[in-house]
Amino acid sequence: MTLLIKNAKPYGEQAVDLLVRDGVVVEIGADLTAPEDAETLDAGGHVLLPGLVDLHVHLREPGGEESETIETGSHAAALGGFTAVFAMPNTDPVADTAVVVEHVRRRGEEVGLVDVHPVGAVTTGLKGEKLAELGTMAQSAAQVRLFSDDGRCVNDPLIMRRALEYASALDVVIAQHAEDHRLTGGAQAHEGAVASRLGLQGWPATAEETVVARDCALAREAGAALHVCHVSSRHTIAVLRAAKAQGVRVSAEVTPHHLLLTDGRLTGYDPVNKVNPPLRTGTDTQAMREALAEGVIDVVATDHAPHASQYKDTEWAAAKPGMLGLQTALSVVVHTMVEPGLLDWHGVARVMSERPAEIGNLPDQGRPIAVGEPATFCLVDPDAQWTVRGAALASRAANTPYEGMRLPGAVVATVLRGRITARDGKVVA
Amino acid sequence: MKHLLSVADLDAATATGLLDTSSRLKETLLGREVRKLPTLRGRTVVTLFYEDSTRTRVSFEIAGKWMSADTINISAKGSSVSKGESLRDTALTVSAMGADCVIVRHPASGAAHRIAGWADKDAATTGTHTSIVNAGDGTHEHPTQALLDAATLRDELGAIAGRRIGIVGDVLHSRVARSNVLLLSTLGAEVVLIAPPTLLPTGVAEWPCRVSHHLDAELPALDAVMMLRVQAERMHGGFFPSAREYAIAYGLNENRLRLLPEGAPVLHPGPMVRGMEIAPAVADAPNAKVLAQVRNGVHVRMAVLYHLLAGAPE
Numbered sequence: 219m220t221l222l223i224k225n226a227k228p229y230g231e232q233a234v235d236l237l238v239r240d241g242v243v244v245e246i247g248a249d250l251t252a253p254e255d256a257e258t259l260d261a262g263g264h265v266l267l268p269g270l271v272d273l274h275v276h277l278r279e280p281g282g283e284e285s286e287t288i289e290t291g292s293h294a295a296a297l298g299g300f301t302a303v304f305a306m307p308n309t310d311p312v313a314d315t316a317v318v319v320e321h322v323r324r325r326g327e328e329v330g331l332v333d334v335h336p337v338g339a340v341t342t343g344l345k346g347e348k349l350a351e352l353g354t355m356a357q358s359a360a361q362v363r364l365f366s367d368d369g370r371c372v373n374d375p376l377i378m379r380r381a382l383e384y385a386s387a388l389d390v391v392i393a394q395h396a397e398d399h400r401l402t403g404g405a406q407a408h409e410g411a412v413a414s415r416l417g418l419q420g421w422p423a424t425a426e427e428t429v430v431a432r433d434c435a436l437a438r439e440a441g442a443a444l445h446v447c448h449v450s451s452r453h454t455i456a457v458l459r460a461a462k463a464q465g466v467r468v469s470a471e472v473t474p475h476h477l478l479l480t481d482g483r484l485t486g487y488d489p490v491n492k493v494n495p496p497l498r499t500g501t502d503t504q505a506m507r508e509a510l511a512e513g514v515i516d517v518v519a520t521d522h523a524p525h526a527s528q529y530k531d532t533e534w535a536a537a538k539p540g541m542l543g544l545q546t547a548l549s550v551v552v553h554t555m556v557e558p559g560l561l562d563w564h565g566v567a568r569v570m571s572e573r574p575a576e577i578g579n580l581p582d583q584g585r586p587i588a589v590g591e592p593a594t595f596c597l598v599d600p601d602a603q604w605t606v607r608g609a610a611l612a613s614r615a616a617n618t619p620y621e622g623m624r625l626p627g628a629v630v631a632t633v634l635r636g637r638i639t640a641r642d643g644k645v646v647a
Numbered sequence: 648m649k650h651l652l653s654v655a656d657l658d659a660a661t662a663t664g665l666l667d668t669s670s671r672l673k674e675t676l677l678g679r680e681v682r683k684l685p686t687l688r689g690r691t692v693v694t695l696f697y698e699d700s701t702r703t704r705v706s707f708e709i710a711g712k713w714m715s716a717d718t719i720n721i722s723a724k725g726s727s728v729s730k731g732e733s734l735r736d737t738a739l740t741v742s743a744m745g746a747d748c749v750i751v752r753h754p755a756s757g758a759a760h761r762i763a764g765w766a767d768k769d770a771a772t773t774g775t776h777t778s779i780v781n782a783g784d785g786t787h788e789h790p791t792q793a794l795l796d797a798a799t800l801r802d803e804l805g806a807i808a809g810r811r812i813g814i815v816g817d818v819l820h821s822r823v824a825r826s827n828v829l830l831l832s833t834l835g836a837e838v839v840l841i842a843p844p845t846l847l848p849t850g851v852a853e854w855p856c857r858v859s860h861h862l863d864a865e866l867p868a869l870d871a872v873m874m875l876r877v878q879a880e881r882m883h884g885g886f887f888p889s890a891r892e893y894a895i896a897y898g899l900n901e902n903r904l905r906l907l908p909e910g911a912p913v914l915h916p917g918p919m920v921r922g923m924e925i926a927p928a929v930a931d932a933p934n935a936k937v938l939a940q941v942r943n944g945v946h947v948r949m950a951v952l953y954h955l956l957a958g959a960p961e
Binding site for chain 1: 733734756758760761788853
């Protein structure tokens with residue numbers, strides 16, 4: 219199978235043609251001619267990036283198919299420029315055994331639009347009490363490399379210590395949803411002026427900061443790799459910077475919504491803005507952007523969390539937390555990071571592809587755009603503007619906080635190992 | 648006025664207009680044997696209560712009946728709510744049955760806002776408008792309580808602008824405090840919140856009021872004091888060491904009553920916990936205006952229904 223990509227600008231630089239054979243880039247140059255059997259992708263002078271890698275999505279299958287399936291989530295991923303996603307284990311049943319993670323992996327392969335890597339649970343049933351069979355999941359056909367109780371924090375310091383120690387021998391990463399549940403019982407919104415006025419119980423930023431500080435110390439002693447999910451507080455950044463300076467093996471992610479949105483949106487009590495950790499203040503979003511540019515926060519991860527309307531069309535307290543993210547992530551990064559000059563396209567490739575692939579231990583993702591490398595790409599029209607409509611997104615649910623918002627940058631095509639998976643806003647099945 | 652969801656939606660003129668209507672209704676009905684006005688004849692007012700409440704529900708019901716509206720009470724218990732129906736479906740069902748006004752109490756902050764949003768969306772297609780009144784939503788607001796408190800303070804102090812009002816107790820969990828801070832400051836009063844730090848919300852510094860932790864220091868300069876109920880279950884949350892220590896530091900007892908300027912009114916939204924935030928002798932002292940608040944409650948709620956369903960009177 220041969221693919222000729224015409225007139226693409228790798229990382230926004232000089233326009234070139236790329237010839238791809240059997241999923242691998244075999245030639246890069248000016249004015250390459252298409253072999254007879256080749257499919258052609260006219261890149262129209264747009265920006266070519268390595269395929270995006272998302273360390274944090276919820277595909278809801280098995281058990282939550284009214285909100286998303288691996289198929290619809292894969293569509294959303296491909297349309298959003300992603301070529302690999304990590305599916306969190308808070309499904310029903312929980313992905314805490316080899317059987318479940320292998321099922322998720324296999325369903326991803328059957329759909330075939332994006333590499334679906336199941337994340338295994340750290341503790342059985344996400345209960346935080348007893349380690350799940352990390353070794354069995356790591357050695358299963360699903361080859362789990364990332365473990366998390368996401369949605370719940372591994373709150374017990376002893377369980378977290380054991381998880382990190384045990385993981386260090388398996389060469390896998392523990393991804394922590396940092397939230398001290400003793401400090402966030404009943405919490406509904408960022409603890410601050412807005413929540414106090416709206417009468418919503420506060421989620422204090424200290425509940426994140428203190429767990430991250432504790433976990434960095436535990437990871438240091440265990441010599442283990444720790445990944446911090448969805449950093450939301452500016453105070454957490456200081457903890458991460460200090461830990462990294464000490465040589466702790468810690469990485470961190472920020473979501474697009476924590477780069478852009480603030481708790482000022484909560485005034486109308488529309489639960490589309492309800493998410494965990496909660497939207498915080500403008501000071502926090504600004505700190506997130508700077509930390510991402512600096513590298514203290516390593517990557518952008520979407521925390522794509524579809525919820526069917528019955529879980530959102532409710533009073534605030536009854537609504538489930540979470541928002542769609544896969545198809546808007548790149549645009550939000552363009553808006554918050556590229557447009558203000560905080561990241562160039564190499565930087566975007568770093569935070570949305572290269573570093574996530576490294577953290578998730580994916581040898582064939584996040585690779586340089588070069589001869590001999592996998593043809594796994596995301597093609598971006600940086601000048602396009604589009605208006606977000608939840609109903610038009612590929613996910614089963616429509617809970618996007620960006621409804622009606624005009625965002626810059628559109629994914630024009632996605633290529634996974636030489637195969638076009640999305641083109642001009644349509645999935646290529 | 649389309650709905651009454653938050654006192655933040657009331658400017659000084661609108662709030663004063665409501666208080667004026669309330670006073671006029673009170674005068675009109677004073678000493679009458681038949682307390683019934685024809686204003687809302689043929690209109691339907693539904694109370695939809697998801698929390699136990701006697702005083703607020705009955706007060707709204709009497710207000711509706713005195714204005715000749717048909718009033719219907721729905722308690723969430725024993726209705727379709729216990730069968731798992733969503734708030735949206737319940738609210739729209741009541742609205743579709745022809746309620747002109749739905750008065751909502753709900754344990755979730757923002758519930759009335761949500762219902763108003765759904766009702767307005769429905770009205771856009773059906774053309775039948777339903778007014779929503781927030782009768783207490785979670786720890787957010789209780790606008791008619793603030794209005795009846797303001798009516799009582801106006802009766803007692805002659806005016807609200809320029810007066811210093813202390814609000815004492817569990818501000819953190821109090822929708823009454825939130826509504827009162829907003830309304831009293833809109834009407835020009837100086838509000839002082841007095842509570843231990845554990846019972847004040849983070850971000851209170853941005854509210855239009857001053858904060859103090861020392862009741863004795865504040866009392867001599869207050870024109871009126873409003874005591875908030877302290878719920879017994881807060882004691883288990885570690886907000887303060889014991890009921891006794893709370894009563895010693897923040898309870899209004901007879902000695903403290905003497906620190907207040909003479910005759911300064913003492914308000915309480917009820918139900919009172921005698922011996923906790925208020926000593927029995929203070930609750931029964933001439934300063935205590937608790938029953939005056941209850942009386943004003945009916946008139947204020949009549950005024951709210953009047954403005955919502957018949958428009959502000961000339």
